[in-house]
């Protein structure tokens with residue numbers, strides 16, 4: 610096992626002495642830019658799924674239906690959407706993280722009416738041409754997913770159970786028809802047919818004709834839920850359901866090796882044992898094991914009780 614000198618690991622000592630400390634490389638799953646990935650241009654993180662579960666994904670792909678993925682925390686629900694988008698070459702995954710204030714309307718598009726008023730007044734004062742209304746319209750992740758293109762896009766509607774009770778019903782029509790209107794553009798004079806608007810993709814624009822966006826192929830939609838809310842039958846009927854179980858020991862080993870390299874568990878068998886024992890008693894997520902093995906790989910004395918408790922902490926109950 611490669612052991613880091615203790616001084617290197619103890620970045621923070623709590624003694625108030627100021628030091629310009631260089632942080633060591635982050636775990637592969639906490640690197641945010643392509644440049645920070647090692648080796649340069651490395652493939653996206655690996656995803657391991659059983660054949661039966663992969664076939665449920667395939668059923669959704671063939672039927673052009675959203676895939677509703679449920680399962681305990683950290684079982685790979687959100688990562689599945691990234692894996693499908695990457696493997697099928699569907700471009701950058703569009704993400705709609707749902708919270709209590711999320712609305713289908715905002716996920717379709719947002720119109721900055723105040724910004725337009727301000728800019729239009731400024732332009733008039735300067736004697737310049739008014740900016741196009743499209744400058745103030747930005748399609749959200751759902752709206753962008755419905756833009757017709759050569760390939761369907763992939764959309765992750767993450768943690769839909771955190772949303773408003775009406776959210777699933779509000780989505781029904783969009784899921785059924787794959788179309789939406791932008792009334793601000795529909796109202797424009799007849800001679801303005803095409804308007805260029807922003808999309809959810811960084812710095813991308815798209816042309817909207819007659820204020821209507823109609824998908825040519827239904828996007829690949831992955832919806833995740835932690836089961837905090839029941840969904841209505843009309844919504845469930847339109848989805849294909851995949852319930853991801855907690856991974857068994859063999860799969861855990863494979864996931865750890867896929868993330869941290871072959872042999873990553875050689876010096877961490879005891880941690881895997883501890884993880885399995887603790888998981889038998891209460892909920893633990895796969896990435897907690899990854900975190901523990903990563904720390905051990907860096908030579909940390911993770912067996913020290915306090916540290917192991919901090920990393921493999923129980924996920925349910927009050928904190």
Ligand SMILES: Nc1ncnc2c1ncn2[C@@H]1O[C@H](COP(=O)(O)OP(=O)(O)OP(=O)(O)O)[C@@H](O)[C@H]1O
Nearest residue numbers: 638655656657682683684685686687688864895896
């Ligand atoms: N089947 C898997 N294959 C590879 N990695 C996995 C798998 N399952 C989980 N992981 C790892 O665990 C981490 C957590 O997974 P993910 O965020 O997808 O879980 P989740 O089910 O969406 O959890 P939550 O309900 O908390 O959002 C991922 O970043 C990934 O590194």
Ligand SMILES: [Mg+2]
Nearest residue numbers: 686687688833
């Ligand atoms: Mg998730």
